[in-house]
């Protein structure tokens with residue numbers, strides 16, 4: 001069991017604690033333009049920004065500080081500074097519009113904001129007063145740079161309780177209204193001391209990189225908390241496309257990579273031209289990783305992708321497998337420190353091999369802010385993730401889709417993701433999204449939206465070929481009766497397929 005002191009500030013642990021263990025001269029952050037910042041340099045700037053928050057913006061412990069911007073050194077510094085000042089960090093996706101930001105401001109009761117100067121307009125339009133916002137930017141005279149330079153370096157961090165809220169992160173799932181989830185200082189440390197420590201086993205000489213924004217807790221863990229817990233270095237890149245992300249591996253000597261299944265799939269055809277020799281661990285999450293993608297990536301690189309499932313509610317990954325424990329197509333087993341089981345609608349464990357809902361327990365857990373959905377997510381101390389799984393006799397968990405992805409057609413239960421994973425095994429298919437659409441005769445029928453590989457002709461003959469392919473691979477009643485060819489699939493900022501939008505389009 002993980003134990004932390006009653007008084008702990010996670011930003012102090014990630015900076016001072018790490019500097020004490022590995023030394024402050026080690027590289028902490030690399031940027032796309034080739035700059036490298038040591039732990040001492042980052043700590044110095046963090047302290048000055050914390051002083052700006054307290055002295056200029058009059059932040060007191062418990063105040064909520066909204067952060068807005070893509071992954072840059074400044075965003076990482078502001079995240080640590082707000083926590084050092086005893087405030088609660090409210091992370092927001094850089095692409096949010098004023099209307100969505102307004103909801104974040106209200107739900108999280110935001111007091112002040114630190115914002116990348118390229119992203120100010122929407123925040124101002126959301127209604128936060130100009131004197132409550134300080135912005136950073138590339139220019140030497142950017143507001144935050146000027147203010148930080150005028151401060152003394154020796155900021156004394158605020159002493160917080162392990163159970164004080166450190167972070168408010170938003171999840172909108174793939175369809176609905178955003179929910180604010182609260183996480184304690186000890187939760188932030190716990191994700192590093194469970195998934196990262198046991199499955200990734202990072203060292204101080206590792207270099208982390210990846211595509212998820214720090215506002216998505218997958219990115220926060222993988223690109224800030226995990227490297228800084230061990231004194232490793234992290235690459236801050238603004239929303240890199242798969243090709244840029246993989247190309248940057250050689251430039252920065254990246255050893256641990258975090259991205260989504262779509263990026264691993266998208267990069268497959270370019271792998272031959274890329275120098276990936278420094279990589280030792282690739283992590284995939286956000287969506288289930290199809291076995292076919294795992295094998296293709298492994299065949300091309302020799303690397304065994306670490307798949308995992310996590311959630312914003314649980315802060316990070318709670319089921320995964322690494323190294324020889326990996327069974328391609330399975331998400332893995334409960335991460336050490338967590339417990340996982342598959343339950344029926346009344347919360348009772350189901351037998352091995354039977355599909356039910358994944359329930360988890362561990363050092364982190366769901367705490368929605370003022371949301372009646374809390375009662376549905378946490379029952380009898382178990383977090384009900386909304387993911388359908390079956391567990392085999394070795395304890396491995398196999399993803400069967402989200403509860404709301406289940407298609408009931410002519411009385412058959414069909415998991416949309418199973419049909420998607422089957423379609424991508426066809427050589428002409430790049431990706432697909434499968435949903436149920438209303439049908440007079442069958443109630444609902446299976447419809448596949450398919451992105452074809454470049455140069456493949458999208459016509460009725462191809463649709464029939466794909467239908468026959470699905471029938472030959474899985475139970476024929478699961479085949480998509482409707483096939484629509486599309487140029488791309490709608491995804492959330494986190495890279496998850498927006499099936500609700502596909503349903504609306506049908």
Ligand code: 3SK
Pocket residue numbers: 216217218219285286287308309310311312313315316317
């Ligand atoms: O799988 C996910 O969607 C996720 C969400 C939050 C944090 C980590 C992960 C993997």
